[in-house]
Amino acid sequence: MAIAGFSQVGVVGAGQMGAGIAQVCASSGLRVTVTDLSSGVLEAASRNIQASAARLCQKGHLTAEQQKLTAEIDYTTDLSRLRDCDLIIEAVIEDEAIKKDLFVRLDQSVSPETVLATNTSSLPVTRLASVTNRADRVIGIHFMNPVPLMRLVEIIPGIATSPEVQSRAVELVTALGKEVSLSRDFPGFVVNRILMPMINEAFAALMEGVASAEDIDKGMKLGTNQPMGPLTLADFIGLDTCLAIMEVLHTGFGDPKYRPCPLLRQYVDAGWLGRKSGRGVYTYNN
Numbered sequence: 001m002a003i004a005g006f007s008q009v010g011v012v013g014a015g016q017m018g019a020g021i022a023q024v025c026a027s028s029g030l031r032v033t034v035t036d037l038s039s040g041v042l043e044a045a046s047r048n049i050q051a052s053a054a055r056l057c058q059k060g061h062l063t064a065e066q067q068k069l070t071a072e073i074d075y076t077t078d079l080s081r082l083r084d085c086d087l088i089i090e091a092v093i094e095d096e097a098i099k100k101d102l103f104v105r106l107d108q109s110v111s112p113e114t115v116l117a118t119n120t121s122s123l124p125v126t127r128l129a130s131v132t133n134r135a136d137r138v139i140g141i142h143f144m145n146p147v148p149l150m151r152l153v154e155i156i157p158g159i160a161t162s163p164e165v166q167s168r169a170v171e172l173v174t175a176l177g178k179e180v181s182l183s184r185d186f187p188g189f190v191v192n193r194i195l196m197p198m199i200n201e202a203f204a205a206l207m208e209g210v211a212s213a214e215d216i217d218k219g220m221k222l223g224t225n226q227p228m229g230p231l232t233l234a235d236f237i238g239l240d241t242c243l244a245i246m247e248v249l250h251t252g253f254g255d256p257k258y259r260p261c262p263l264l265r266q267y268v269d270a271g272w273l274g275r276k277s278g279r280g281v282y283t284y285n286n
């Protein structure tokens with residue numbers, strides 16, 4: 001089946017975001033190939049996708065047929081297997097040099113018709129597109145974590161992205177059952193431009209001893225009806241990712257109001273990255 005002219009989707013990077021993106025594309029009927037440098041990461045992605053799809057099926061959010069489709073995802077460490085994809089979504093680490101290098105390689109090896117999308121949480125789409133010979137076919141498609149549960153996807157056309165590619169991206173994301181928020185290509189787009197300064201401010205309040213982590217989280221969770229307090233959410237997203245996004249906002253706007261909180265930086269320096277490392281603001285047993 002094809003959605004907006006896309007039938008074969010490649011996902012590069014099988015971490016939490018890449019796995020989630022692969023899962024929602026597959027359960028919507030697209031053929032999906034996921035690639036990662038590490039076979040261990042691919043195995044974990046496959047296990048997580050199966051567990052997530054089973055949970056969603058049990059709750060009646062996916063049909064048994066859709067759950068079966070997620071078992072047909074193809075996993076490979078060989079990037080050249082994405083040759084026949086008509087859409088490739090990269091979800092590798094938030095490092096501009098790594099993303100650019102990947103886009104150069106993909107640009108040289110896949111059909112000129114293939115659309116290259118980035119799931120970057122804040123890096124300029126225009127700058128990533130500029131290293132390719134297809135800037136009109138590069139677009140930001142930014143999913144939220146956890147992808148199978150979160151309803152929003154930001155779509156960020158770069159300055160040279162064609163209106164046709166933008167409308168195909170919107171059609172695709174809508175067919176995945178998500179809501180689109182369209183954003184111009186400015187640092188942090190919409191969600192992270194607003195969310196990350198809130199998280200950064202929670203770290204500042206913690207650093208200044210205004211309140212304990214638990215009270216800061218309780219205040220924001222119960223006081224503003226958020227599902228998680230900002231420090232719990234920061235641990236969930238990854239403190240390194242939060243810091244990287246604050247750096248992009250700080251450099252991109254050149255405005256001191258986006259200065260990363262020194263305590264956030266210190267936690268990252270200590271390797272306290274949140275849930276994924278077992279310790280962030282809070283400690284985790286598994």
Ligand code: CAA
Binds near residue numbers: 192
């Ligand atoms: N797949 C399927 N089911 C899942 C799942 C997944 N990946 N993750 C959790 N669930 C299920 C759980 O099994 C649980 O099911 P039951 O109710 O049957 O037990 C249910 O979802 C709720 O999970 P929890 O009980 O663990 O916790 P919760 O009620 O707090 O919900 C949450 C979890 C949906 C993550 C919720 O806390 C939430 O919405 N948090 C905020 C998330 C958020 O803000 N994300 C955006 C981050 S910003 C971003 O992503 C952008 C960026 O660039 C950084």
